[in-house]
Amino acid sequence: MAIITRERASTVYIIPPHSRDPYRIDVNRPTIGLKLSGYTVFTTHSDPQRSNNEIVATIGKVARFMASDNECQQRKWILMGDFNELPANLSPRLPQASNGCFIGIVAPASATRIAGSRIIDYGVYGGPPSTAGSLLATTRRNEG
Numbered sequence: 001m002a003i004i005t006r007e008r009a010s011t012v013y014i015i016p017p018h019s020r021d022p023y024r025i026d027v028n029r030p031t032i033g034l035k036l037s038g039y040t041v042f043t044t045h046s047d048p049q050r051s052n053n054e055i056v057a058t059i060g061k062v063a064r065f066m067a068s069d070n071e072c073q074q075r076k077w078i079l080m081g082d083f084n085e086l087p088a089n090l091s092p093r094l095p096q097a098s099n100g101c102f103i104g105i106v107a108p109a110s111a112t113r114i115a116g117s118r119i120i121d122y123g124v125y126g127g128p129p130s131t132a133g134s135l136l137a138t139t140r141r142n143e144g
Contacts, residue, residue, distance in 0.1 A: 002032075002043070003032060003033075003034050003041055003043050005034065005036060005041075007036050007037065009034035009035055009036055010035050010036070010037075011034070011035035012032075012033070012034055012035075013031075013032070013033035013034070013035070013040075013042070013065070014030050014031070014032055014033075015030060015031040015032075015033065015042075015061055015062065015065060016030055017029055017030055017031075017054075017058075018054055018057040018058065018061060029044070029045055031043070031044050031058055031061065031062060031079070033062075033077075035075075038075070038076065039075060039076040039077060039078070039127075040066065040075055040076075040077040040078075041077070041078055041080070042062055042077065042078070042079040042080070043079070043080055043081045044058050044079055044080075044081035044082070044083070045081050045082045046058065046081070046082060046083050046084045046085065047084065048084050053084055053085055055083045055084070055085050055090065056090070056093050056094070056095065058079070059079060059094065059095055059103070059124050060095040062077070062079050062124075063095055063097060063098070063101075063103055063126060064098075066101070066126060066127075067097070067098045067099050067101060074128065075127060075128075076125065076126070076127035076128070076131050077125065077126055077127055078106075078123050078124070078125040078126075079123060079124045079125070080121075080122070080123040081121065081123075082120060082121050083120055083121070083122060083124075084120050085120065086118060086119060086120065087105050087107040087119060087122055090105065090124075091105055094124070097126055100128075100129055101126055101127060101128060101129065102126055102127065102128075102129055102132040103124060103125070103126040104124070104125055104126065104132070105122065105123070105124055105125075106122060106123045106124075106125055107119050107122035107123070108122065
């Protein structure tokens, strides 16, 4: 997992995985985040097995982290990556935001997994209510 930006991050965050099960070492991935000017970006890669998919717990950890010290009142955040879960299935299970903040999903209109024609790579975003507008997602292929 990596985040590549043109801007130098002022802070790097590593949020530990929610599970410490030694038999799941191959999928117990941390969530990596960067604090940039005006927003915080996180990346994630969830367990491909639907029965073990921990994305709701991961979103909850990021949302709680951003809500600590009222961080979500000042900063927008987005968690992007391979959720291995359809946006429509995740939406009703999103954790509730705290401190008056919001959480939403932004996903492209076309499939991100060609083999199954499914959208499993997208973003969950949040922040202060004043920034709760809509985001637009696009999918690019063969960009090198």
